[in-house]
Amino acid sequence: MAQKLQPRFLDYTTAHALNDVFGTPIYVYDQKSLEINAAAVLKFPNAFGLTARYAMKASPNGAILKIFAKAGLHIDASSGHEVHRAMASGIPAAHISLSAQELPADLSDLLEAGIQLNACSLAQLERFGQLMPGGQVGIRINPGAGSGGNNRTNVGGPSSSFGIWHDWIPQIKAILVKYDLTAVRIHTHIGSGSDPDVWLKVAKMNFDIVRQFPDVTTLNLGGGFKVGRMPDEKSTDLQVVGLPVKEKFEEFAVETGRQIHLEVEPGSFLVANACALLSKVQDVVSTGEGGYEFIKLDTGMTELLRPSIYGAQHPISLLQSSEKSEAKDYVVVGHCCESGDILSPAAGDPELLATRELPFAEIGDFCVIDGSGAYASAMTPKHYNSYPEAAEVMLDLDSTPKLIRRRQKLEDIWANEL
Numbered sequence: 404m405a406q407k408l409q410p411r412f413l414d415y416t417t418a419h420a421l422n423d424v425f426g427t428p429i430y431v432y433d434q435k436s437l438e439i440n441a442a443a444v445l446k447f448p449n450a451f452g453l454t455a456r457y458a459m460k461a462s463p464n465g466a467i468l469k470i471f472a473k474a475g476l477h478i479d480a481s482s483g484h485e486v487h488r489a490m491a492s493g494i495p496a497a498h499i500s501l502s503a504q505e506l507p508a509d510l511s512d513l514l515e516a517g518i519q520l521n522a523c524s525l526a527q528l529e530r531f532g533q534l535m536p537g538g539q540v541g542i543r544i545n546p547g548a549g550s551g552g553n554n555r556t557n558v559g560g561p562s563s564s565f566g567i568w569h570d571w572i573p574q575i576k577a578i579l580v581k582y583d584l585t586a587v588r589i590h591t592h593i594g595s596g597s598d599p600d601v602w603l604k605v606a607k608m609n610f611d612i613v614r615q616f617p618d619v620t621t622l623n624l625g626g627g628f629k630v631g632r633m634p635d636e637k638s639t640d641l642q643v644v645g646l647p648v649k650e651k652f653e654e655f656a657v658e659t660g661r662q663i664h665l666e667v668e669p670g671s672f673l674v675a676n677a678c679a680l681l682s683k684v685q686d687v688v689s690t691g692e693g694g695y696e697f698i699k700l701d702t703g704m705t706e707l708l709r710p711s712i713y714g715a716q717h718p719i720s721l722l723q724s725s726e727k728s729e730a731k732d733y734v735v736v737g738h739c740c741e742s743g744d745i746l747s748p749a750a751g752d753p754e755l756l757a758t759r760e761l762p763f764a765e766i767g768d769f770c771v772i773d774g775s776g777a778y779a780s781a782m783t784p785k786h787y788n789s790y791p792e793a794a795e796v797m798l799d800l801d802s803t804p805k806l807i808r809r810r811q812k813l814e815d816i817w818a819n820e821l
């Protein structure tokens with residue numbers, strides 16, 4: 404039998420206690436892990452100062468935003484709604500930067516309040532110019548290379564619509580002149596990577612862009628620091644990827660006399676492994692010889708969509724009242740009437756089933772899906788099959804569970820229907 408996988412921060416006793424109070428499924432966040440991750444990001448190597456932002460779309464609960472704000476992180480928002488959500492939890496507008504695919508209708512109010520905008524298209528830059536002639540703006544560039552895992556996570560290169568394509572710099576400059584704007588920030592975010600060579604390459608490309616904008620004082624290298632969720636996956640070592648980047652900033656200063664401020668804005672890195680999804684085995688079925696043994700959970704794509712759409716791998720473990728010596732290979736599925744609701748797809752291929760070796764499973768066992776902090780609660784097809792939105796709980800520094808989002812009442816699902 405393979406070595407049994409242990410949940411990161413839940414054990415049977417804690418799971419049992421949480422279930423008694425809150426039921427399942429629930430997202431269980433760990434404040435200690437959040438603070439450790441924030442501290443690591445705030446130590447990102449830098450030559451002339453650092454602003455570290457939390458890309459809040461990864462997990463936007465106000466309790467998480469407050470913990471990060473207290474630690475010293477600023478916010479990267481992906482929509483006007485996220486800006487409002489951050490401000491509603493007490494984040495000052497001046498600590499929020501917006502890089503969005505769609506500009507909000509109330510952009511002018513948000514700019515007046517003091518948020519920073521990174522224009523992500525030529526039309527967005529025009530709009531900024533019309534609203535804030537003579538203003539200071541950031542420019543998000545698509546530098547022409549991405550390091551994302553697949554077409555759905557790649558955010559750089561010709562097949563990505565994020566940012567202004569690097570060949571359109573003359574058009575950017577024309578708009579800057581037209582509205583008397585100053586480009587003060589260059590922003591790029593090119594997707595998940597942990598390879599220092601890729602980081603260095605990206606930093607070099609970015610400095611080629613910074614060189615063309617003499618008023619730029621800040622370079623934002625985005626997020627996308629790869630996080631290992633499975634035991635055999637590696638996480639980005641920020642000291643390792645950051646040191647050559649820091650040297651690049653120093654070289655640029657020697658060459659041009661310009662001391663550029665660094666911004667980074669990870670999402671996943673800060674939250675991915677700081678949350679576990681706690682659920683229960685609600686059925687175990689078999690499709691006979693040549694078939695599969697299935698574990699059906701009381702959760703699924705309604706709480707964790709990543710396996711279904713990316714073939715993402717999450718650690719799955721069972722917590723049982725009595726240890727079983729026997730193990731079996733199981734396909735782990737969710738509770739939706741949807742064949743794609745699979746929690747153990749083949750790695751990187753959501754079309755294929757894979758199995759996990761787990762102890763002999765029984766109805767009522769607890770099942771922990773680790774690595775459920777990023778793009779989990781934040782990114783769900785909630786209400787599919789009319790399952791109410793799950794509760795969220797924070798284990799504080801004393802490991803005391805605090806409810807940070809109630810389980811939705813069933814009636815809330817149809818509350819807006821007329």
Ligand SMILES: *Cc1c(COP(=O)(O)O)cnc(C)c1O
Binds near residue numbers: 592595625628669672
């Ligand atoms: C999503 C996003 C991030 C964070 O990406 P992660 O992969 O979660 O680190 C950072 N910056 C921008 C502009 C984003 O859209």
